[in-house]
Amino acid sequence: MSKYNNFFGDYGGRYVPEVLRLPLAELEAAYVEAIEDPAFMAEFKTFQTDFIGRPTPLLHAVNAGKALGGADIYIKLEGLANTGAHKINNAAGQALLAKRMGKTRVIAETGAGQHGVATASACARLGLECVIYMGTEDIRRQRPNVYWMELFGAEVRPVASGSATLKDAVNEAFRDWTSSYKNTHYLLGSALGPSPFPDMVREFQSVIGNEVKQQADFKIDAMVACVGGGSNAIGFFSPFIDLSGPRLIGAEAGGRGPGPGNNAVRMDASAKTGIVQGYKSRFLLDDDGQVLPTHSISAGLDYPGIGPQLAELGRTGRVEFVSVTDGEALAALKFFAATEGIIFAMESAHAGAAAMSIAKELGPGKKIIINMSGRGDKDIFISAAAFDGKNWKTFLLEESGRIND
């Protein structure tokens, strides 16, 4: 696979106003040059080793496999990457690139807050000014991450427009960039948006898959990742895409179940091809092409579009897609905590849940790898409320009283 494709079949491209044509062309040139420059890649490698803590482990989840009685389960522990999720891989790559381009300011959108935290952290290390756009609904859902971003010195700007979630934060970041691009890099957090973002984000995330290739001393039968915009999935799948195996499986947010506004499933018949946020892909749209509201228990999967390369790989059948409901994700979170002592991020728990049924379907002797894209610390307010609502509420009330004192 080429490092810069622009289009993936019919999907991808760069559908932006004239004002963004120049900054994107400049970014494309800088990316294409840097990714082939041994000096840049060495700098990136050092950042990965010293700060991110790479390679992240590939864990044989023996207990989980036994409990399910199907295929052997392995977990790629991206949640052990510094700042708690795979998002730092891309944030570090792009922040280094921004610096190389002479930019002094970085802006980013965030949903779950993991990309915001990763970006804020990388900017703190590299001395870049940092502004994070975050929907007010996501600020509520993922409050702990807001504090970490601010601790890293970033300014978190609440976005109340539209549905006040991830897609609206993307719009707001683009609005900022149209007047700030001279000194500002827009550090987009998933494998979507106008080119070169989908290619660039995949390359910076491909370290996940490349490590798995090294670490797995066995034949992999299936690989499973959750898919919001698709950055952890495409990075994890990347070195295997051009091969005929293993099976590559993406888990989308099934939310409350079928029906408009209840989920964020883009890879079944409820979505269609559209152009939104600068790229052509599959989106959840109404009959006029207006973007529909979405729902997921996980802020990071609560997005109406899917990265163009995954949309194309879904069309060709190389990547299979399944959907996982809020309830199934919560059950998977509980299962892996109990069997393996690991807390999945709510997003990653969707991959966990998908893997639980695929493991049974594949049966004993087969091997399956889950990408645990992040760890679940950030979700404490969601998981505690779901698992132990009454006690958690009592605790919060007591604790808030203590703060007032």
Place this chain on the structure above:
Amino acid sequence: MTELNTKAGTKLITHFIAGYPDIESSYETAVGLINGGAYALEMQIPFSDPSADGPVIELACRRALEKGFKVSDGFRLIERIKEYRDIPVYLMSYSGIVYNMGIDRFTAKAAAAGVCGLIIPDLIPGADEGLYAAGRKAGIQIVPVVVPGVPDSRLEEIMAENPDWVYLALRAGITGSYTILDEVNLGFLDKVKTYGVKIMAGFGIKTPQQIKTLIPHCDAAIAGSFIVDRITSSYNDAAGRISVTEAAADAVRYLLG
């Protein structure tokens, strides 16, 4: 129509949002803009994710969609406006809306409704999904948007599409905030003018003084957020002091000085 709709030779193109504050009020807005002396109308079809627009227009689009605005309502609105007065109507929207209907179909429908030109800022020459060809086929103009800072080589590419009019956004950024007119944007206007195209110039136009400064350098000035703001105030005024039609007409008269 030219003299009837212009005052002292100043051509003002007025931007308004179809379906905002509701469908009937947006028709009344158009009538007011015409009565006030607008040279042409630029009607925006609301899109859920208007990423080139500032807060005023973003909110207006959102409100229109919350009230159930459909693209077909927009075409009907244009037909009604054209019945009221045969004034040039430009239709502005985003790629998401146009692509969803099919570029050819959208363009043909716009032409049939009486639209004279389409302004689709995120379908630019070279990545237009066939919009410019569709415009030629349907016999309506496609109006490219350019901004100061676009390099000469790119201007050449855009001009190769042979546009009648060019929409010149007077600064980078989104719609809304006030634009200072200086050598940079006025100089850019003069440069674009050398291509022999007609220029409509806007973004952050809120005062008659700005328009006086602008007019010697272009063919028409565009006002958008300023008008939407005026409509919002009139519509939200519980005392109902002036109708939306009057508010729109007043806004145009004020800008024309």
